[in-house]
Amino acid sequence: MLFDDQDPLLQTRRQFIGRATRGIGSVALASLLTPRAFAADAPDTGPWRGTVNPLHFAPKAKRVIFLTMAGGPSHLETFDYKPELAKRHGQPMPKSVTDGQQLAQLQGQDLNCFGPQFSFAKHGKSGQEISEALPNIAKIADDICIIRSMKTEQINHDPAYTFLNTGSSISGRPSMGSWWTYGLGSEAQDLPGFVVLTSAGGGQNQPIHTRQWHSGFLPSRFQGVQFRSQGDAVSYINRPAGVSEAQQRDVVDAVKSLSELRNDVVDEPEIAARVSQYEMAFRMQTSVPGLMDLSDEPAHIFDLYGTKGRDGTFASNCLLARRLAERGVRFIQLYHRGWDHHGGIKTAIPIVAKLVDQASAALIIDLKQRGMLDDTLVVWGGEFGRTPMAQGDGRDHHINAFSIWMAGGGIKPGITYGATDELGYASVENIVHVHDLHATMLHVFGIDHEKLTYRSQGRDFRLTDVHGRVVSDILT
Numbered sequence: 001m002l003f004d005d006q007d008p009l010l011q012t013r014r015q016f017i018g019r020a021t022r023g024i025g026s027v028a029l030a031s032l033l034t035p036r037a038f039a040a041d042a043p044d045t046g047p048w049r050g051t052v053n054p055l056h057f058a059p060k061a062k063r064v065i066f067l068t069m070a071g072g073p074s075h076l077e078t079f080d081y082k083p084e085l086a087k088r089h090g091q092p093m094p095k096s097v098t099d100g101q102q103l104a105q106l107q108g109q110d111l112n113c114f115g116p117q118f119s120f121a122k123h124g125k126s127g128q129e130i131s132e133a134l135p136n137i138a139k140i141a142d143d144i145c146i147i148r149s150m151k152t153e154q155i156n157h158d159p160a161y162t163f164l165n166t167g168s169s170i171s172g173r174p175s176m177g178s179w180w181t182y183g184l185g186s187e188a189q190d191l192p193g194f195v196v197l198t199s200a201g202g203g204q205n206q207p208i209h210t211r212q213w214h215s216g217f218l219p220s221r222f223q224g225v226q227f228r229s230q231g232d233a234v235s236y237i238n239r240p241a242g243v244s245e246a247q248q249r250d251v252v253d254a255v256k257s258l259s260e261l262r263n264d265v266v267d268e269p270e271i272a273a274r275v276s277q278y279e280m281a282f283r284m285q286t287s288v289p290g291l292m293d294l295s296d297e298p299a300h301i302f303d304l305y306g307t308k309g310r311d312g313t314f315a316s317n318c319l320l321a322r323r324l325a326e327r328g329v330r331f332i333q334l335y336h337r338g339w340d341h342h343g344g345i346k347t348a349i350p351i352v353a354k355l356v357d358q359a360s361a362a363l364i365i366d367l368k369q370r371g372m373l374d375d376t377l378v379v380w381g382g383e384f385g386r387t388p389m390a391q392g393d394g395r396d397h398h399i400n401a402f403s404i405w406m407a408g409g410g411i412k413p414g415i416t417y418g419a420t421d422e423l424g425y426a427s428v429e430n431i432v433h434v435h436d437l438h439a440t441m442l443h444v445f446g447i448d449h450e451k452l453t454y455r456s457q458g459r460d461f462r463l464t465d466v467h468g469r470v471v472s473d474i475l476t
Contacts, residue, residue: 048193048221050185052447059446060410060476061377062187064180065321065332067360070161071206071339074386074395075403076424077349078131080148081120084422085388089115093389097425104155104397105342106389113423114390117346126414133353136361137380137405142414143364143373144380144405145474149418149427152384152399152434157206157340160383160399165212167438167463174216174454176438177331179463181222182215183452184445187328190287192225194331195324197317199229202338202352213333217456224333227320229312233292291323304366306358315359322366325376339382343394364407377409377444379437388424400426404437410444410476417474432471439468444475 076082093111118131124141137144154160159169166173174182177194186193196213213224227233263271294302294309297319302308307315314336321332338352360380367373385402386395401420407413419429439449442463449468453460 047189048181048185050181050183052183052452055446056448056451057446060375060444061408062375062445063325063328063330063332063377064177064409064441065325065363065376065378066176066334067318067356067363067378067380068164068333068335069339069356069380069382070208070335070337071157071203071341071382072160072384072386072397072402073339073382074341074345074349075148075401075420076116076386076388076395077118077133077345079129079146079403079405080401080420080424081129081131082116082388082420082422082424085113085424086115088113088423093423097421097423098389102155102399103387106387106391106396111389113388114395117349124414126416128414128416133349134357136357140361140364140407143368144407144413145411146403146405146416147418147432147471147474148401148403148416148420149429149431150381150385150402150404150434150437151427151431152402155384155397155399157383157397158209160397161208161212164383164434166216167435167465171211172214172216173461174218174222174463175213175224176441176463177213177224177333178215178218178222179442179452180331180445182218182454183442183447184330186330188324188330189328191291191324191327191329193329194222194224194333195329196224196226196333196335197229197320198226198335198337199312199314199317199355200337201313201355202336203348204340204342205337206340208335208337217461218454224331227288227292229317229320230310233288287327291327292320294319301366305362313359314356315362318359318363322363322370322372325367325372326370341386341394342396343392345386345394348394367408373408375409377411377441378407379441380405380407398425406474412474412476415474417471430471430473433467435464435468436471438463440471440474443470 076085091113093113098111118133120129120131121138122128123130123138126142128141128146130138130141152160152163154163154169162171163169165175181193194213198208210226213226215223225234259271292310301319305315305319307313307319310316314334317334321334324332336356338355341348364373364378367376367378381404382402385398387398389396401424417430418427418432420426421428442449442452449462449464453462
């Protein structure tokens with residue numbers, strides 16, 4: 001129904017001409033400011049099938065589980081053993097290595113070598129060297145690809161998280177999961193395409209802000225949704241007392257109808273995105289309780305992960321990640337805050353490792369047993385590494401070298417790729433930048449990272465910015 005001042009039959013000729021010209025001007029301005037509003041791939045209220053359709057080439061993976069070790073795990077105590085550093089423990093760090101280099105809290109201080117605090121051994125048929133602090137991950141050595149030559153650009157936590165997640169140190173860019181769901185859509189009809197779970201323990205719990213899973217300039221329907229590990233997974237997931245499903249359906253339908261009337265006038269993509277989120281929220285009231293109810297999981301699965309259920313631990317989140325993957329969620333990101341070890345690294349790492357080691361390995365084993373590992377890409381790693389120089393009895397932030405591992409989804413298993421120098425200070429062989437990681441991850445999903453773009457503020461943006469190469473040597 002039109003209000004009186006909108007009824008064309010009640011308008012004067014002057015009003016009609018004035019409104020028509022303002023409308024043309026608004027359309028012209030909107031096309032300049034938000035050109036995607038007029039693009040063929042602008043989102044509607046139906047299921048989003050992805051903008052890359054068809055894919056650029058045959059995909060190997062269908063979903064991502066990114067195990068984010070927030071705080072910066074030390075590569076020297078986990079996956080990159082340095083016997084030369086052990087020999088030089090306590091000796092001055094060669095100035096030829098550190099002069100002119102960017103440091104965090106050690107800038108201007110005396111720099112002494114700090115040897116590895118744990119022993120390493122070779123594991124599996126592949127013989128990959130892994131620290132004694134991670135005995136369970138060591139058991140899956142033949143299933144993972146360890147990359148020892150990572151580099152990043154940001155030396156403090158929050159900008160480093162931002163760079164890892166968005167490919168830029170500038171806040172406000174879309175996160176990885178948002179790019180994935182924008183490019184590929186999601187196979188989940190009653191759950192978000194991008195879900196985040198968090199846990200903490202074992203060290204300084206650096207804060208993680210919700211902007212790390214924000215959609216940035218992409219439509220809001222691609223934003224990550226944080227699920228709580230305990231209690232109600234999502235706020236207001238239960239209907240108010242006295243409100244039936246049919247009554248709530250009426251409200252959603254009414255809001256949708258009113259929004260569509262408004263959208264017919266202004267043609268604003270965010271209105272359609274908001275309506276799709278209302279629809280998703282309505283469906284989640286049925287799907288989320290079933291997802292979070294672990295009563296159908298057998299005892300041996302709880303034992304495998306090392307959890308008693310929804311106890312808020314990283315182990316519980318790993319089990320939930322597998323359940324989300326089974327239900328078609330495209331991008332699942334787990335954060336464990338506890339890897340920031342400026343001091344007491346020898347006593348702290350076993351604590352945090354115990355919280356994540358068993359469950360990380362269990363996730364790979366569980367996916368493999370279910371036939372899901374082949375098309376699930378699992379990534380394990382933090383935002384940067386730690387210095388080979390001592391900071392008391394700990395290590396400072398370090399951007400020139402760190403380690404991650406990847407598994408499944410088109411990644412070669414049982415290999416170690418890249419290397420750092422003899423002291424573990426700099427990546428020197430087969431260097432893998434964060435942009436390269438993103439390009440490679442997109443590649444196994446059948447996406448050319450240079451072609452997944454979104455126009456905003458007059459230019460085409462992409463996750464890898466103007467950088468990135470596919471690390472083809474680690475692909476099957």
